[in-house]
Amino acid sequence: MSNVAYDAYREDVAGRANVQDTPELLEYYGELERLGTAALWTVANKIEPWQPKSQSVPMIWRYRELREHVLRSVSLVSPEKAGRRVIYLDNPGRRDVAAAVGWLYSGLQVMHPGEAASAHWHSSSALRFIMEGAGAYTIVNGHKMTLGANDFVITPNGCWHEHGVEEGGLPCIWQDGLDIPLANAMEAGFFGVHPDLHQAVGHPVDDSVGIWGAPGLRPQDARWSAPYSPLFKYQWEPTYEALLNYAGAAEANPYDCHLMNYTNPATGGHVMSTMGASMQLLLPGFAGKAHRHTGSFLYQVAKGSGYSIIDGRRFDWREHDIFCVPSWAWHEHVNASQTEDACLFCFNDLPAIEAMGFYREEALADNGGRQPVMA
Amino acid sequence: MSNVAYDAYREDVAGRANVQDTPELLEYYGELERLGTAALWTVANKIEPWQPKSQSVPMIWRYRELREHVLRSVSLVSPEKAGRRVIYLDNPGRRDVAAAVGWLYSGLQVMHPGEAASAHWHSSSALRFIMEGAGAYTIVNGHKMTLGANDFVITPNGCWHEHGVEEGGLPCIWQDGLDIPLANAMEAGFFGVHPDLHQAVGHPVDDSVGIWGAPGLRPQDARWSAPYSPLFKYQWEPTYEALLNYAGAAEANPYDCHLMNYTNPATGGHVMSTMGASMQLLLPGFAGKAHRHTGSFLYQVAKGSGYSIIDGRRFDWREHDIFCVPSWAWHEHVNASQTEDACLFCFNDLPAIEAMGFYREEALADNGGRQPVMA
Amino acid sequence: MSNVAYDAYREDVAGRANVQDTPELLEYYGELERLGTAALWTVANKIEPWQPKSQSVPMIWRYRELREHVLRSVSLVSPEKAGRRVIYLDNPGRRDVAAAVGWLYSGLQVMHPGEAASAHWHSSSALRFIMEGAGAYTIVNGHKMTLGANDFVITPNGCWHEHGVEEGGLPCIWQDGLDIPLANAMEAGFFGVHPDLHQAVGHPVDDSVGIWGAPGLRPQDARWSAPYSPLFKYQWEPTYEALLNYAGAAEANPYDCHLMNYTNPATGGHVMSTMGASMQLLLPGFAGKAHRHTGSFLYQVAKGSGYSIIDGRRFDWREHDIFCVPSWAWHEHVNASQTEDACLFCFNDLPAIEAMGFYREEALADNGGRQPVMA
């Protein structure tokens, strides 16, 4: 006991804990410990930091490096054995919870034509962003959806879901995003396998798009009270067109150029309760200013190339690369091309952060709003 | 006094007023009247009917009859003199409040190329549905919109607004819908003329469509907390396409086939606080069943031809005709064509009815859900 | 036709209708009329006033004048014959709709010990404010409540309800408030008599108070999603105590001194969808400033004496007197006593006015915020 320092976090600032270890105190701390207690002032400055310091490491996963390994998994394991054949992104600072950033899990799933994974549900929410291939589909609560490149799909908390690729299609790769680490952290993770292993499809294919995917229109008969979007698929073409229209109608945001959040058309809110998602357009030559905010963010490059500076380090990216911005990390995004636009897909934990009242943001005031970049 | 009957509404039903006039009571009633009071039982059965009986008369206004008179107004009065050059629909049962049905006003406004009405605001909410012409525009709070056939536009309560037709356009006619009678009934009608008579346009033309008109996407920078839609214009082409998609994805409603409500994308709710609007698709051969509900409804035929049976009377309609369904009137809609679809635009007072808890509906149980039609 | 003036509402103001009748126009107006239409500019200035002018007349009903007439009704009609034995307040400007002010009905109901009225429901919302007697009760959807002086009780839209006075009680008088005129105006009035004429009481007496009447506490098991308060009775003693506490904790409002709205504890909102209610405390010597706002208001003096100046006329009031403030009427309230406080109960149509976006208010700027009083 005597060689443990309890005063490692002392700060000589009024209002902060500043208690030096003494023999009497050390004895006292030992008694407290035997009662399942401890003295707050020994940890207060540690557990109440002046501002957040994320455990996640800013990093990038480059598709040109990952792709062959993802494809190789097809020959190594079957979907039946693997459950889902996914290579997941393992942030060095979050390895213990299998997260890519913060409490967000992400992986690249690959399926060959004719393959189908079994149906299951979990209390994690999931989303997918389609990267390549042809013939992929997802079935959510009996609603089947076809999936094309850059389509965004949700499979919310508690819904039966399964994926596959049609015979005659091409090998497909998509990014999965889930809040598995968050569900585990909140000690609320449940999982169930479908009794028939596969769902019956009881609706026209892509019906959620036909019913809920119209601009400014709400179907009279389609009641909706679930806490997630009734629109399960957001297609790339109208999304990209919407961004171009938005850019023509409004001024660019200094940090994000033109960013649109995928939204629940029944409420105007986030698509799911724990994870939000967005697509943003960086116009040719756009060089955003730096800001930081709470929340964890995982980006995929949907179009174009450029770089982001995250906490002073530069990450160059091109199509299909994935990178993360941890909570309270400074970040700025740059489209390196003067002629072509770039698009960044992103998902995040903002719905949870906002619901808990934890969102805060700050603009970088110094240096014209640009971070100095480490060599 | 003695020759007034106070017992005209007697009903011999337990729980209803059933008091016969007597000399003593008549004297009593006279005393009450001198105190600014009266006996409830003399009017209870009148003011508490078993179910609503609308003062509005079901009727149709045929465009082929109205059009020439509307156009003739151009030569008779200037916009400057008229304020707005509008021929309004005057329901015989609602002439005292200048309503087309219930508490809803509607009229046909005509403007020639180069004409412009002055800017004003009122506590009434307004909407427009474009019928013919080219070059029309509306400016709402400095946001200018171009208007094409079958476009639907809102100018909400309290917003500055003005209309005109560009030089080089064609004579334009559109339908106005307002809740003027409702605002007056609620004793809440205010009106103001813009100090400059015209607004400065401070945004890209049609910017609300570029910013808010995308399916399932919400612009990050566009905060919105006003009690009306930030999307001011709903264009015909995507609306019609949405209805076709909806029809391909969901079963037809027995009364309305496929009906979509114009919606506030920021909330998923009605476009304004007092008036809602919808567009519905009647597939070829669709013959709806009869139902009735509270609320007042004014239809315009946006496409095709057919008929509606309203409280037992048949109203044949074709493009641009306008007809009304009063509160609690039985109604059924039929597309008379076996090959072409029909579309009905409609606006109503449902937001007010719903907010006050006054919505009720009933299906016709008899006769296979079809009304007998009067000769 | 020729002797009708269509230009009676002309205004010589830019942006307002200013069209003089001509023979050609008169002929045109006649043609329009035959088509069920009319020219907006002939009525525009009338139906779009610069500000509201209520049809209701500010007035007061004095209890010392009314009471004997109310009591006399007991000997004149039975509850069975009358349905409800009520003398209602008949505003001269609203006689056609049997309203006390705006679209609000009110009356004084009297019942003798042992009497009971039959159970019914209607789409009107109702409230009661108890004035005198002992042993009165109300049953709402099977929940029985005992009623004491100055208690406030709701019987919302669609609920079965009935009233009576226990054997061994005293003759009771209470004020009824209903939105019957509003329900009729919106053409949404339904009425039903209970098949058994009386409800079974299926809960402990006053259970809604026990379950929902606690400050800052919500019962875990009592789910609630109806659009009205689950708390059906608001008792006088805690209400008066709350006002005294409020007065000790916050500054007086310049117009209303200390006013608290009866609220739905499940939402913090109004008690019902169409009618709100409040109790306000005027401290000794309080002399409020004048303001005006939309909405119709009916006051009952719950305690003390004083006067109100409404659109320049002074109305002296004392306990149990009832007076109205029409929409957009200037009003100021004064407690005439320097030693005793005064309390005003009030009910109004604010929930409807607010939901429709029709609320506006204005302070009197001139004369130190006090109205000149007519001789």
Added chain:
Amino acid sequence: MSNVAYDAYREDVAGRANVQDTPELLEYYGELERLGTAALWTVANKIEPWQPKSQSVPMIWRYRELREHVLRSVSLVSPEKAGRRVIYLDNPGRRDVAAAVGWLYSGLQVMHPGEAASAHWHSSSALRFIMEGAGAYTIVNGHKMTLGANDFVITPNGCWHEHGVEEGGLPCIWQDGLDIPLANAMEAGFFGVHPDLHQAVGHPVDDSVGIWGAPGLRPQDARWSAPYSPLFKYQWEPTYEALLNYAGAAEANPYDCHLMNYTNPATGGHVMSTMGASMQLLLPGFAGKAHRHTGSFLYQVAKGSGYSIIDGRRFDWREHDIFCVPSWAWHEHVNASQTEDACLFCFNDLPAIEAMGFYREEALADNGGRQPVMA
């Protein structure tokens, strides 16, 4: 690398990962690791459990054991040195995050008459439950509150707050509850010290109770849009009285007897965004059935004595004892007295759990709803 087992979590169930390590796979896993990735099937069954298994240990902290140690801290450290002089509850399963259960921190704070801690704010929400003493006060955003035994007080996220005991009072002990671990887990923890170290008090003492603490009444002038309750203090006496009234008006819940949630009177919702709180009454002889649900719960015995069975272990408790129920732990509460009632104060993370859609519950079906108790 070769001696690491990647297949430790295999399950032989359709739909679950069941991949055996092979030399080829081990080599593959090594390659993935070098790319900052891993194979989902090696961890899937671990990170997606069939149901939650909390890291927190069910336990009890007995006040008769803790009290002397808490009091002793007064002589060991000053509030100035300690920041706050608190002995916190250190769950053995959550020692790394200093939590009493789940992500909830709690401690016992002691102050002597004349002592005052400095003012600060943090993005954690805090609450207090007063245990003993006299003269304690809290100041939140300039609003001062006096604190008596069993009073419940909130100091929400972002508010300046400070505590002290008046000269002439008695030594005070209260329980603090904070979401510090949750704020840290979400990487959203901020902290600030008040520039003057103490706030100016700008309102009458206990004004939030006077303004917002009335049953079924809402102050007209007190606007409120913050995401936490404007009522900062919930006093014991009206709370206990409310529970007795509730017990007289409604049937007992099989698990919780009569439980009321402290509520935000402006919304009817939880008092803060991350933490809720409740007080429950266990009638004499009440023996609750067992159920389990997600969320973390920390109880303090406010009155009486009894025991709880948590995941099969019995914890006897009496006044001021504190015990925890981890997520998804079976639990049942028993009042051991046949003559006196017992009250349990509880705070929890339900607002966060519910907002994220993670709430689930289950009743124990076997054994008459009672858990077998471990010897």
